[in-house]
Amino acid sequence: MNEGDPGAGREARPRRADARRNQEALLDAAAAVFVESGVEAPVRDIAARAGVGTATIYRHFPTRADLIIAVYRHQIEACAEAGPALLEAGPTPHAALGRWIDLFVDFLVTKHGLAAALRSDDTAFDALHAHFLDRLLPVCARLLDAAAASGEIRSDLEAYELMRGVGNLCIGAESDPRYDARRLVGLLVAGLRRPH
Template sequence: MTDNTASTGTEATGSAVPDGAERAPRRLRADARRNIDSLLEAATTTFATSGVDAPAKQIADLAGVGVGTLYRHFPQRSDLVKAVFQREVDACADAAPELAAANESGVALEKWLHRYTEFLATKQGLASALHSGDPAFAALPDYFMQRLGPALGSLLDAARANGEICDDISAKDLLYAVSKLCMPMSGEGAAHSRRMVALLVDGLRHGTGGSRPAS
């Protein structure tokens, strides 16, 4: 995939639209939606193992589609990187209410923080692109905080209300604290990050009379 590949307006809409005319939003066909989902899944896997500069054919082959289909949906490499990142952020955010519905508040918070830890571990392949200074990625830090801040905030509020954690930390501080703990270290893998986050959770409970639930 090259960054100067672009689709035409007729490719995107399927027909020309006169100047000044309103274009109604077009619902994706089921097969197009499946192709996009397959491409995003394949790109997520490929970026994690081969980096964001992996060949387009490698991604398309893994998705079971042609390279032309990849270019049609994601004309620029940055389009694909952004879509992968946003998809994974959304999945992490959406896990918060699911965990809250299935667990006690303190357990839901701990499980979500470990889910967030896994998200960070699998996003290392995107880090260089996201911090490259490319204007295409300028909005992603705000997207990250707008989605994950409220998700974590709701879990923190519930745990505070039940007296399960201390009340002097914000969602933003905790998101950044976990991300720092998950920064790659020489000779250490994902298991080390999980241990560090477990210690952080214990610290949140310190002074409340709480303790980590038995595994």
């Protein structure tokens, strides 16, 4: 590389941005396949959804555990970033909380099968769980605080309690077609409202 070439540095940045976008598209595709077929879905299904070859996936994620961990982290970040955006978009803090909880439910569905897939790597799972709590608890707390401050919901609920309750309502939903976890979670969120 010629140090005197002013264009040399500019050329590398778009490639990094393109690579990041491509990796995010691949992770979105993997998450969608995991929701439909579980974390043991064939890599070729993920590659087909992402529009890439299986070699591309293995180049980025040499093992299934690497891919699952990356999808899980990607979903955590998307859920964390959505909270403030939803709060800003309104129309009310309670509505933003409800939309965020919907995203959280989607995330929990994607997470299905993670523990079994990572059973051989307990330290990786522990680190992911800590990251999950570190990133999502403050977002949920901010949404709860805003809705309570606006007078829309009761103020005596902790973010951990709500997230744990939603998680518990989602257990087993994927294996029982008669059970609609999203409906029950919606009732839970509606039940947070203060009586008029």
